[in-house]
Amino acid sequence: MTKKYLAITGGVGGAKLALGLSKLLTPQQLDFAVNTADDFVHLGMNISPDIDTLMYTLSGESNAEQGWGRRNETWQFMDALKQLGEDSWFNLGDKDLSIHITRTQKLKAGQNLTDITQNLYRQFAVNFPVWPMTNDSVSTFVETENGDLPFQDYFVKQQCAPRVSGFKFKGIKSAKLNPGIRKLLLDPDLTGVVLCPSNPYVSVDPMLALPEMRTLLKTCAAPVVAITPIISGQAIKGPTAKMMQELAMPSTAHTVARHYSDFLDGFVLDSGDIKLSSTIEELNISTVTAQTLMVTLQDRIQLAKATLDFIHKLRRS
C-alpha cells in the first residue's frame, strides 16, 4: 500500500517544509491543502498569494533572496504603474503577472480554482496534487485598532503595524471544503497529516474554520502533526509572534500547540524549546524536537524527514 500524506500550508514558512516533503515523497504519496483566505482582487486581477508561493517554491521558481515572488523577476510594469500615479503598494512582477491574468481569465470563464491551480502547477512541472482549501471566495479581515482591514491591506500595505484584536473570515460559512481535501481526510489509508509551520491565525485558521474541516482532522485515521512556526518565542518571518502578544497570549510554541489541541496528535518543537515539551504533552499531544529553522534546502529536507519519522512513530504507538 502506498503511503499517503496531506500537508496543510499557508505562505512562505509553510512552503519551506512543503519543499522538504516534496523531496522525500512522490506526487502519488503527497497532496497539499493551501490557504486561499489571503486571496484578493487587485487591479482587477485575482491574486492567490499562498497558491503561487507554493507553486514557485516547489518548482524552483521562487526568489530566495527576496523571500517572495519569482526568480529573475523584473518590475517594468510596476515602475510604469508608479509613473502613472496608480496604486503601487502591492508589488507585481512582470512574470508573476502572467499567472494572475491567466487565473482571472479562467475564473471569469467559469473554471473553478482547483482546476485552474492544478493546470498552472502542471505548467510549472509540479505534479503533486494541490488543493485550494475551497473553490469559494473566503477573505480574511484583520480586526485592528484601526478597524477591520482586508488581509493584504494589513499585511502588505500597513506592514502588520496596526495592533490586532481578532480575525474574521468573510464568506467562510457558505464556503465548501475542497472535496479533494475532504476525500483524503476520509480515506482510511491516509498515513499522516502535516500542519506546516504557517501562521496559526491567518494561514491555518481559515482552513480550520471551513465547515467539516476541524471534525475531519479530529476523526481522520492518520496522526495529525504540526510543526512549530515559533522558535524561542520568535516567528522566523511574519507577524505570528506579534499577533500572539497583541492577543495577550505568550508567544511560544506552547500557544501554537494549544491552539490546535482539539485535533492534534503530535507537535514538532524546536530543539531549543525542549523545556516546553512537558506542558505541551499535558495537552495530550506527543512531542518531538528537531532543528526547525530552515535556512538551507538540506534543513528543509531534514525537518521533513523528522516529521515523517514522527508520524510513523505515532502510528506504531
Add this chain to the structure above:
Amino acid sequence: MTKKYLAITGGVGGAKLALGLSKLLTPQQLDFAVNTADDFVHLGMNISPDIDTLMYTLSGESNAEQGWGRRNETWQFMDALKQLGEDSWFNLGDKDLSIHITRTQKLKAGQNLTDITQNLYRQFAVNFPVWPMTNDSVSTFVETENGDLPFQDYFVKQQCAPRVSGFKFKGIKSAKLNPGIRKLLLDPDLTGVVLCPSNPYVSVDPMLALPEMRTLLKTCAAPVVAITPIISGQAIKGPTAKMMQELAMPSTAHTVARHYSDFLDGFVLDSGDIKLSSTIEELNISTVTAQTLMVTLQDRIQLAKATLDFIHKLRRS
C-alpha cells in the same frame, strides 16, 4: 483669435502626421479625434491601440524601430504567458500593460473613456486635448472569405491575410459622437480639419459612421483636408492598398479622395502622384502635392506645415 484645428487620426500612419502637427501648434490650437473601433478586450483588459499609439507618439515614448508599442519595452510578461501555453498572438509589453490595466480599472469604476484618456495623456505630459471618437463601445469586424473577423483577429492574429469584402462597425448606431468633437466641428471659429493619413476603411470610416459626424464635416465652417495614405499605389504600412484591391477598387490616392468626396475640401497628394491631381479636382476637391512619405521627424513637420499652408490657402479662396 487663436487658430484652432482638429486632426482626425487612427493608428501609426496618422500618428506620424499628428506628431508633425504637434510640433507646429500649441495645445490651445490643436485637438485630436481618435478612432476607437479597433479597441478590444483581451485577457480581461480594455485595449485602445490607436489612443495609445498617439499617446506614445506625441510623448516620445513610441518605439521607432519596432513601429509600434513603447520604447525600452520588455517582454517578460509575454514570455511567461507563452510558457503557460496561453494566448500570445497579441503582444503586450510589460510597461504597456500598466496602461491597459489602469484603463480597465477606471472603466470598471465608471469613468468614461475620454476622462481616462485625457488623464493618461497628462501623465505622459501631453496636453493636447484628445477625444476618443465616442465613449461608447464600437467594434470593427472585417468581412472576409473566412467570415466576419474581429479587427485585431484579422489585423494581428491573421496578419491581414484573409481576403476582405467589407466592414461592420458593431455598436455604431447607438454610439454617440464624442461631445468634444461635436463642439469643435460646430465652432464657427474652427480653422481647419485634418484627416491624417490613416486607413480609410478601418481607421477613418468608423468615425465617419458615427451619427452626425459626416454631416458635421460637410457643414463645418473650416476646410476639411485629407492627406493621402497611398503613395504610388502603395500603402506605407498596413493593409490599405490590399483592401482596395480586394474591394475591386484601384489602389490609388484617387480612390481615397473619392471615398471622402462628399465632405472633403482639399487633398494632399504625394508629389509622385501629381498625375492624379486633375481627376481628384474633378470631384470638386482642391489638391496640393507634398512629400508625404514621413521617415524623419523633419518629414513629419514639413508635411504638417504643407497641410496647414494648404488649409490657409483654401480659407482665402
